[in-house]
Amino acid sequence: xxxxxxxxxxxxxxxxxxxxxGELKAEGYTRISSRELSEKMGFTASQIRxxxxxxxxxxxxxxxxNIEILQTEIAKILGLDRRKTAVLIGMGNLxxxxxxxxxxxxxxxxxxxxxxxKESLIGGTVKGxxxxxxxxxxxxxxxxxxxxxxxxxxxxxxxxxxEQLIKLGVKGFWNFSHYDLALKHPEVTxxxxxFSDSLMKLSYRLDNK
Amino acid sequence: xxxxxxxxxxxxxxxxxxxxxGELKAEGYTRISSRELSEKMGFTASQIRxxxxxxxxxxxxxxxxNIEILQTEIAKILGLDRRKTAVLIGMGNLxxxxxxxxxxxxxxxxxxxxxxxKESLIGGTVKGxxxxxxxxxxxxxxxxxxxxxxxxxxxxxxxxxxEQLIKLGVKGFWNFSHYDLALKHPEVTxxxxxFSDSLMKLSYRLDNK
DNA sequence: TAGATTGTTAATCGATTAACAATC
DNA sequence: TAGATTGTTAATCGATTAACAATC
Numbered sequence: 001x002x003x004x005x006x007x008x009x010x011x012x013x014x015x016x017x018x019x020x021x022g023e024l025k026a027e028g029y030t031r032i033s034s035r036e037l038s039e040k041m042g043f044t045a046s047q048i049r050x051x052x053x054x055x056x057x058x059x060x061x062x063x064x065x066n067i068e069i070l071q072t073e074i075a076k077i078l079g080l081d082r083r084k085t086a087v088l089i090g091m092g093n094l095x096x097x098x099x100x101x102x103x104x105x106x107x108x109x110x111x112x113x114x115x116x117x118k119e120s121l122i123g124g125t126v127k128g129x130x131x132x133x134x135x136x137x138x139x140x141x142x143x144x145x146x147x148x149x150x151x152x153x154x155x156x157x158x159x160x161x162x163e164q165l166i167k168l169g170v171k172g173f174w175n176f177s178h179y180d181l182a183l184k185h186p187e188v189t190x191x192x193x194x195f196s197d198s199l200m201k202l203s204y205r206l207d208n209k
Numbered sequence: 210x211x212x213x214x215x216x217x218x219x220x221x222x223x224x225x226x227x228x229x230x231g232e233l234k235a236e237g238y239t240r241i242s243s244r245e246l247s248e249k250m251g252f253t254a255s256q257i258r259x260x261x262x263x264x265x266x267x268x269x270x271x272x273x274x275n276i277e278i279l280q281t282e283i284a285k286i287l288g289l290d291r292r293k294t295a296v297l298i299g300m301g302n303l304x305x306x307x308x309x310x311x312x313x314x315x316x317x318x319x320x321x322x323x324x325x326x327k328e329s330l331i332g333g334t335v336k337g338x339x340x341x342x343x344x345x346x347x348x349x350x351x352x353x354x355x356x357x358x359x360x361x362x363x364x365x366x367x368x369x370x371x372e373q374l375i376k377l378g379v380k381g382f383w384n385f386s387h388y389d390l391a392l393k394h395p396e397v398t399x400x401x402x403x404f405s406d407s408l409m410k411l412s413y414r415l416d417n418k
Numbered sequence: 419t420a421g422a423t424t425g426t427t428a429a430t431c432g433a434t435t436a437a438c439a440a441t442c
Numbered sequence: 443t444a445g446a447t448t449g450t451t452a453a454t455c456g457a458t459t460a461a462c463a464a465t466c
Binding site: 258268274 | 448
């Protein structure tokens with residue numbers, strides 16, 4: 001089931017629904033109405049019903065939504081149940097923090113390879129996985145066919161490496177560099193995390209609230 | 210100069226303008242038209258002119274925009290020239306990565322204190338700054354009055370600590386936890402960075418492109 | 419059945435794009 | 443002056459909110 005024509009505005013709210021439903025489930029709730037959910041989440045009830053109805057009628061008139069079922073449906077929509085393989089490029093502080101911190105499995109990803117170019121890092125392990133020499137990336141990818149790459153390298157390196165990865169069949173990037181991947185390669189999926197953009201927004205809002 | 214009524218849609222594009230103008234400047238350009246900039250950035254020329262005119266007429270008819278001046282103006286709008294003091298709470302992998310990786314000064318921030326509760330971390334240093342015991346946070350804040358906190362603690366801890374910080378006068382948060390600070394404290398400024406939301410969006414788009 | 423709440427259509431609001439007069 | 447390009451108003455498009463009929 002491939003959805004299309006669903007706007008980004010809707011998609012960006014789905015992880016939040018997923019998270020809140022998980023919390024409600026953990027608190028022992030089994031059902032909830034769009035009005036109650038709206039109060040907890042800060043969206044309007046109307047928006048919640050609109051959003052969910054992009055993907056199907058998960059609710060029941062007069063009753064509301066079954067939390068367990070709804071959360072499972074959203075997980076399916078987000079593709080969390082389909083395991084995607086990933087390589088992590090760049091094992092500096094950030095790459096290491098991601099590798100150690102994040103529960104990738106629960107978000108539908110599995111890291112199958114860690115890479116860096118720095119001699120002092122190569123051969124070390126993180127969470128039991130060896131850090132490989134970036135010079136072996138080509139060979140590794142041809143053998144293991146990762147679908148996605150997490151890019152934790154500086155801007156200067158990002159261009160070359162992403163080019164290489166795309167040729168090797170990588171279809172998506174989680175991009176922490178300031179290299180403008182989406183602009184250069186519109187054919188692949190790019191999700192950016194730009195810390196400095198985020199900080200600048202915070203800066204603006206502190207002064208203009 | 211406090212702007213208001215400027216929409217979030219506009220604000221979120223400002224860091225990108227700032228970044229691209231910096232690159233153009235580094236490449237030796239001195240002027241650019243909205244049309245040329247639109248081709249480089251992937252926005253429409255119309256949007257660029259609209260965005261910039263929220264804050265003033267920085268261009269010149271028949272000429273375009275002076276890159277140096279425009280970038281400086283955007284820096285002022287974003288408040289990058291006004292130094293805000295910050296404490297970083299939580300020196301696990303993520304907190305450490307941020308402290309080491311990011312050039313806070315150029316984004317208008319200065320970290321004045323690092324905190325954790327873990328005995329093994331306390332007393333260590335990162336970039337020459339000592340990691341302090343979280344139990345001394347109260348005292349430290351009363352003396353040094355940080356304006357902002359970077360929150361790199363797990364969800365369970367985030368509620369209590371943010372409460373404490375708000376009482377101590379902290380006005381803004383860079384929030385990496387899943388604790389819903391903005392919902393609980395609408396009076397403070399909150400900028401969230403949610404890795405898992407970002408990953409889930411990537412997951413969705415991989416399947417539905 | 420009566421009450422509640424969804425799914426869905428219509429109305430409103432806001433953001434983006436297009437057009438063009440002002441002006442450098 | 444003629445050409446270029448902004449600043450700004452008007453038109454369009456999309457997203458959010460409101461309303462309500464369908465239905466559990």
